Amino acid sequence: MEEASSSSGHPRHGDPPPHHVLGYGGFHGGAMPNHSMPSATFFEQDGGGGGAYFGELEEAFMHQVATFSSSGGRRAAHQQQTPTATSTIAHHHGHSNAMPVVAVAAGGARPPPTLDIFPAWPMASLSLHHTPKEGSNVTADSTDSESSSKNNMNKDSSDHHHQQGLVGVVTVASQFHQIPEQYQPQHHQQKMATSSTHSDRTGKALDPKTTRRLAQNREAARKSRLRKKAYIQQLESGKLKLAQLEQDLQRARSQGLLVGGAPGGNSSAGAAMFDAEYNRWLDDDSRRMVELRGGLHAHLPDSDLRAIIDDALNHYDELFRLKGAAARTDVFHLITGMWATPAERCFLWMGGFRPSDLLKACTLVPQLDPLTEQQMVGICGLEQSLLQAEEALTQGLEQLHQSLAVTVAGSGCLADDANIGSFMGDMAVALGKLSNLEGFVIQADNLRQQTLHQMHRILTVRQAARCFLAIGEYHNRLRALSSLWASRPREILMPDEGNCGQLSIAAHPSESQYSAF
């Protein structure tokens, strides 16, 4: 309110460019803050018209007065100007009835950019220059449709006023000095008439029923505007929230914390971080595999190939470092394999691949570079030791499982109430035992790492290159298997007698699905 009534010529410095002024007769932006006399006059008169105009809506704007803030925004620029100018009139013309003026000011600033509640504003205001007497008619025009009674009464005159408004836009500039003089007395008239009903202006006979109906309509219109406003505010705040969420999401994605389509849900920050790092590791690994394959096919000298292989080995070491850190923060995430694809999870052994599986690559792969006798012995020895080590760890973990089951079961019968007291004690013991899981995952990763290093030691450079490629490809295939399995067609399948159990209906989709491969 203060804002509206305080200034006399510089209503809002921080306002958006008042290009909406154009609607009032072509004043370009910049004219507003720097009022010259003519423009001030113009707006005064315009505001005067607006004041009279809104005199009818004083009721409706009461609430807006209470909640007035400078959040009008762009769209309300012209409306802001008018109310402020209206307040200017209050000063210049000494109007006693400042309330509706201020209400206008408040009301004008209130409508948010998204909804044009009073679209007919400029037209109606301008038309008042020509027919100030009929201000109320135009008033009815621009209120909500709920105030239908007013509309009905003033329908005929509204078109006339609109036309006049249009004319007013073009010719208003020339009427500066004329109109204010003739306007003032009429404005006075209207102000006095404001407090009373507008029945004498409409020319209809007024009876209490009509009065009540009009009042009800006004009330309904006001309520509807309130509802609309509340809804708009909700939408706006929702929009802001959404924008903020999107921004956060974008930031998080760029930091690699969220990976779209990461297998499994992330329950903890440590898990999420590991998933992100693991995915990055996978990307790096595929790059190295491509490099390795290229090096093999290009028949690079052994020294170059060795460099690539050493690099790949270091990369694996990096993976086990990551897994070790993850084991300390969220061992369940690792040991349940939530970071891996479903197919990998199926063959999971202690939080990762089974190390002895790697040796298949050694024995099956070297066709072009066959293993020497000595190498075969080495590989077989490695396999045997590995199997023993795996067995040892497996047994240790199994013992942990058994012991944990016993602890969770408690000392007495779980069904008895009396054992609730031992709950916390049992839980504490169980927690202590669970902490052993960490060690097992770390030892298993150590086996994996040592297997790779031993393979690198036993094999020649070219053999090692092929083995590493085979290992990489094997895991790629497992991951691909997971995706394909997830996207396989799931129709009702009928066994086809002639095909020995092959499913005939699914055959076609499968064919097309796999034809790309």
Added chain:
Amino acid sequence: MAAERVKRLASERAVVIFGMSNCYMCHAVQTLFTQLGVSWTVHELDKDPRGKDVERALAGMVGRSPSVPTVFIGGTLVGPTDRVMSLHLGGQLVPLLRQAGALWL
């Protein structure tokens, strides 16, 4: 003082494991040696009245925690589980055991 005790205990048998009754990794290590056909001795430090001192001494030798299980072969410190496993994968554990007289096959 405790370090000497450790040394003494470690020399009593070919394969000496220092562990705890609630340590499941100790059990894994024991399983490994069993698979190799080696007889071993385990000292469970939580059952030992002077176990805390031994544990501290072991931590100093091994340089990390947990300090169990820690394996001595032929009186010489081999180390924690991952060290034992790495040696085995590298094919060096068995010769070590033979050397200590724990393995005759």
